[in-house]
Structure formats: structure tokens, C-alpha cells
Amino acid sequence: MELKSLVEEAKKAREKAYVPYSKFPVGAALLTADGRVYHGCNIENAAYSMTNCAERTALFKAYSEGDKKFTALVVVADTNRPVPPCGACRQVISELCNSDMKIVLTNLNGDIKELTVEELLPGAFSPEDLHE
Numbered sequence: 109m110e111l112k113s114l115v116e117e118a119k120k121a122r123e124k125a126y127v128p129y130s131k132f133p134v135g136a137a138l139l140t141a142d143g144r145v146y147h148g149c150n151i152e153n154a155a156y157s158m159t160n161c162a163e164r165t166a167l168f169k170a171y172s173e174g175d176k177k178f179t180a181l182v183v184v185a186d187t188n189r190p191v192p193p194c195g196a197c198r199q200v201i202s203e204l205c206n207s208d209m210k211i212v213l214t215n216l217n218g219d220i221k222e223l224t225v226e227e228l229l230p231g232a233f234s235p236e237d238l239h240e
């Protein structure tokens with residue numbers, strides 16, 4: 109799948125965000141190795157810390173459906189630079205995605221920052237560390 113269409117999927121996902129507190133919708137689109145796309149949006153809570161970010165929503169949806177091999181994750185929000193994922197998401201992404209997987213951060217202006225999982229959280233523990 110083209111990067112452009114994956115960005116469009118992330119924008120569609122963003123429309124589903126539940127953000128009564130921050131009013132800051134975020135969308136994510138996760139591409140699996142076999143070409144499926146999982147949408148994710150942020151889902152907030154009156155107890156703020158229970159909020160689930162868009163990236164984690166997409167990853168948890170995929171993983172809970174048995175999809176474990178991913179090739180790219182796009183995140184989009186209305187920011188003045190490509191939206192930076194929070195620390196919790198960086199940790200979860202490092203746990204569930206290969207260290208060389210592509211992360212694409214973007215915004216509604218079309219600014220794009222592409223990086224790898226390793227660059228998103230350098231040196232993080234990865235399940236790849238458990239295998240040869």
C-alpha cells in the first residue's frame with residue numbers, strides 16, 4: 109500500500125477520536141505484513157490518565173485480532189510539526205513492532221517525518237532481544 113493512502117486512512121481514523129477534554133483528535137493507521145489496515149484514534153477519559161492514544165489503540169486492536177506482523181504505522185494530528193508520539197506509545201511500539209519498522213509522523217499540512225522504531229525510542233527493550 110502507498111504511503112499516501114495509509115496517511116488518508118489515518119485521517120479517517122482521526123475522525124473517530126473521543127476527545128471531549130483535550131479537543132485534540134489523533135489518528136493512526138497500522139499496515140500489517142499481509143496488507144490489512146487497522147485504524148486507531150485517541151479515546152480519553154474523565155480520569156485523564158486512562159486515555160488511550162491513537163497509536164496504542166491501533167496496535168492493541170491488531171494484536172488482539174491475532175495480527176502481529178506490521179510494516180508501517182502512520183500517526184496524524186493537527187500540529188505545526190509532525191505529531192510526536194508520547195513516551196508510553198514509544199514504549200508499546202518498541203515492544204510490539206520490529207526495530208526497523210517504519211514510523212510515519214505527519215500533520216494536516218502534509219509535513220512528514222519518517223523514522224524507524226529504533227529511532228523512536230533508541231535502545232528500548234525489544235522482543236527481538238530474546239532471539240538470535
Ligand SMILES: O=c1ccn([C@H]2C[C@H](O)[C@@H](CO)O2)c(=O)[nH]1
Pocket residue numbers: 127130132133134149150151152159160161162163183191192193194197
Ligand atoms: O501521538 C499522540 C499524541 C497525543 N495523543 C493524544 C493523547 C490525548 O488524548 C491528546 C492530547 O495529548 O492526544 C495521541 O493519541 N497520540
Ligand SMILES: [Zn+2]
Pocket residue numbers: 161162163193194195196197198
Ligand atoms: Zn501516546
